[in-house]
Amino acid sequence: MKILITGAAGFIGQIVSKALLDDGSHDLILTDVIEPPIPRGVKYPQKAKTIQADLIDSPTSVVTKDLDAAVLLHGVMSSAAEADFDLGYRVNVTATWTLLNNLAKTCPGVRVLYASSEAVYGTPVPKHNVTERDITTPEMSYGCQKVICETLINDYTRRGMINGFSLRFPTISVRPGAPSKAISAFLSGIIREPMNGEECVVPLKDRAWRHWMSSPKTLVHNILVALNFPRDALPTHRRVLNMPGFAVTIQDMLDALEEVGGKDKLAFVREEDVPSLKSTLYSWADDFDNSLALSLGMKQDTSFVNSVKDYIETLEEAK
Amino acid sequence: MKILITGAAGFIGQIVSKALLDDGSHDLILTDVIEPPIPRGVKYPQKAKTIQADLIDSPTSVVTKDLDAAVLLHGVMSSAAEADFDLGYRVNVTATWTLLNNLAKTCPGVRVLYASSEAVYGTPVPKHNVTERDITTPEMSYGCQKVICETLINDYTRRGMINGFSLRFPTISVRPGAPSKAISAFLSGIIREPMNGEECVVPLKDRAWRHWMSSPKTLVHNILVALNFPRDALPTHRRVLNMPGFAVTIQDMLDALEEVGGKDKLAFVREEDVPSLKSTLYSWADDFDNSLALSLGMKQDTSFVNSVKDYIETLEEAK
Incomplete structure (x- = not known):
């Protein structure tokens, strides 16, 4: 597959890229606001092209006609989005929306995996067995931004403009490197x-x-599973999935x-x-029912x- | 109160304006993409100022520091938003978002009533007693656009930038005039x-x-009730209300x-x-539980x- 990865310089962008570049059957476009590194020690580094880009100012530079998939991992994390309202909406909503429009125009029907978050939930939230059928009432701007993008993914997919899935990430632990702004x-x-x-x-x-929570390893496994979901794995107007934790x-x-x-x-x-x-x-x-994700081939840490x-x-x- | 009404040339804009201009204790700014008429036969026509404006190109022209409330009634109706994707998002999302930013900047904490719609619901939807606690899974772009704006209203209100409520309108019947594009x-x-x-x-x-459904008369009554909701009528991060039908x-x-x-x-x-x-x-x-709206003083047709x-x-x- 030819796959675009946004936020590719970030931790998850790097570990997803590493898994795909070790496989050898994929061509990657890695993009971020800084030029993303090609992960060290991968088997097929030559299969990656890196592009420094602002997704609002130059969205077309990273989208090509022959893309099979786009994995959207860029974003301003929860506490940063709460601290800087304008920045959060710009990066988490406007950049995603601009990119979706470009994907829909340039490679209509492309598989899109959108990194959403369990921050879409807020009070009142069931304390047990939270599912995709529970309402999202976020109590942070970050969660609101995720709900807005999920809604766009649903609508663009229903209309056949893309073929998207919104994957609600649990907290990923243990992450190496500097603390994130979550x-x-x-x-x-x-x-x-x-x-x-x-x-x-x-x-x-x-x-x-x-x-x-989910380990990074399990998260990457599950993202790779989602890249290959059948188109009709979920109804066209409801494309959200709580990832296993x-x-x-x-x-x-x-x-x-x-x-x-x-x-x-x-x-x-x-x-x-x-x-x-x-x-x-x-x-x-703090307690989810992940049976939908598991039924689609995702796995869980234990x-x-x-x-x-x-x-x-x-x-x-x-x- | 000094009240801004958008989409004021439309049917609901006109009947809400009429009720407020018959009262005499309000100053209105009526705006629309065409210059909105002052409803005929009102008692205090001099209390209305009419402004032709595009809310995206010139949002500041209709927002003043002394506004007490804004009633957002502009929009592209359901089938028109489905027929013209770009127009629907431009008018129903971008114009609303731009205006919210201006309201938050110019008159922070202003009461905002946003005209949402029961089109936010889609399958699977309970056939009986639908409440604000049911998930919104719209099957039209119009409904998705409403969900996005509701999410913005929730977030802006939680942060104290506005004091908003999203009122999900039932279908309004009997409306006079030409058929709408719903x-x-x-x-x-x-x-x-x-x-x-x-x-x-x-x-x-x-x-x-x-x-x-709701009659126009009952809808207007209920909008006037919502103008005077206490600030804490709903939790700050959940400001949606199914209007009685x-x-x-x-x-x-x-x-x-x-x-x-x-x-x-x-x-x-x-x-x-x-x-x-x-x-x-x-x-x-087709069957809602309107007890929340009724508990807040709204009424129902019979x-x-x-x-x-x-x-x-x-x-x-x-x-």
């Missing part, structure tokens, strides 16, 4: 920072607080940190209540310890 | 055209098919036509199945015969 960034930091001998602040003192508590994460890193690592975790984040953290759904082991392995590979 | 236009035509000695085509042969079948409408207009009027109604419209007509929800009598009265007044 409110959920501490959910990677709680492992990553102690393993580096650095402090991580967990913004709530509630070890029973739990969150719906599994529930992990703060205690589970601390246990995994101790198991993989040793007891001394726990000293690097500082738990403190941050009142300004509390209502947001407790507004998130252990956070494995996620931590995967992370350590990634670090080893990068050396 | 797919539901025949639901006024079935009375209006026979009363004028003209034919009306009902695009389905199913007298038990029913629809959720009541279920009317094709048979009910024919009975009302006969009762008010006489048996001979029935000959002007031609019922024929239009396959291209059938799935849309059957995808619409008889379609009364709607027809209101219509005849409106015609008499206009003479």
Whole structure:
């Protein structure tokens, strides 16, 4: 397949690109606001073309007639979109919308995978078995921006202009590198920072607080599955899918940190209540029914310890 | 109150303006893409200022610092938005979004009433007791455009940029004048055209098919109620409200036509199945639970015969 990947310099953009470039049967266009690197150590680096582009100012530079798919991973993360209203709407809505119009015009019917988020949910949200049939009442601009783009994907797909799916990502942990600007960034930091001998602040003192997460490896697997979904995997006007995750508590994460890193690592975790984040953290759904995604061939993690082991392995590979 | 009304040249714009200009305690700015008329026979015509404006090209010309409220009634109707994709998004989304940005900047916290529609619902939709807690899965671009604007209203309100409510209108019948470009236009035509000695085509042969409707008079009453909603009438991030309607079948409408207009009027109604419209007509929800709106002081029609009598009265007044 010939595949465009936006936000390709980001963490998920890089790991999706790596999987596709190791396969060898794909040609990639990697784009971002900075020129994205070709992931190190891939088997077929020559199959990637990198383009620095602003999707609003020059959307046509990254869209070609022969595209089979576009994986839209660009975006301003949750707390950044909350802090800068105009920037959030510009990158998360206007850039996506502009690109969709270009895809519809240049390569109509193209497979589009849109990275949505479980931030589309807000109170009231069922505490158990959240499905695609539950209403989305986001309590952050980020979630609203995702709902707007999901609605565009639905409409453009119903009209045959694209063939899209909106994949609602769980929180991805453990992510390597610098903390993202997501409110959920501490959910990677709680492992990553102690393993580096650095402090991580967990913004709530509630070890029973739990969150719906996926490992990077499982996320990439599931994105590759979605690239090959049959066109009629979902009705043409309802193209949203909650990607599989599994529930992990703060205690589970601390246990995994101790198991993989040793007891001394726990000293690097500082738990403190941050009142300004509390209502947001407790507004998130933490238990999903992923049967639709599983029925379409996606898979689920089963252990956070494995996620931590995967992370350590990634670090080893990068050396 | 000082109130901006967009789409003021349209039928609903005119009847809302009339009610407010008969009251005398309001100053209105009436705007539309053509210069909107001041409704005939109002008590205080001098309280209205009319401005011809394109909301995208010149949004600032209609927004003043001292606005207390904006009633957003502009729009391209359902079948027109389906026929012309770009026009529908331009008028129904981009113009609304541009105006919201201007309102938020010039008169932050202003009361905004956004005319949404029950077209936000699509299959699967519960056949009974549809509420604001049911998911919106529109099957028309018009409905998608409404969902997008509702999402903006929610977000701008949560952030305190405006104080908005999205009012999901039922189908309004009986509307005078030329048929609108809504797919539901025949639901006024079935009375209006026979009363004028003209034919009306009902695009389905199913007298038990029913629809959720409101009379113009009740709609105006309810919009005026919403102008005065307390700020906390709904949670700041969920500002949608299904406006009251009541279920009317094709048979009910024919009975009302006969009762008010006489048996001979029935000959002007031609019922024929239009396959291209059938799935849309059957995808619409037809039974709502309006308890939320009623709890906030809105009211409901109880008889379609009364709607027809209101219509005849409106015609008499206009003479």
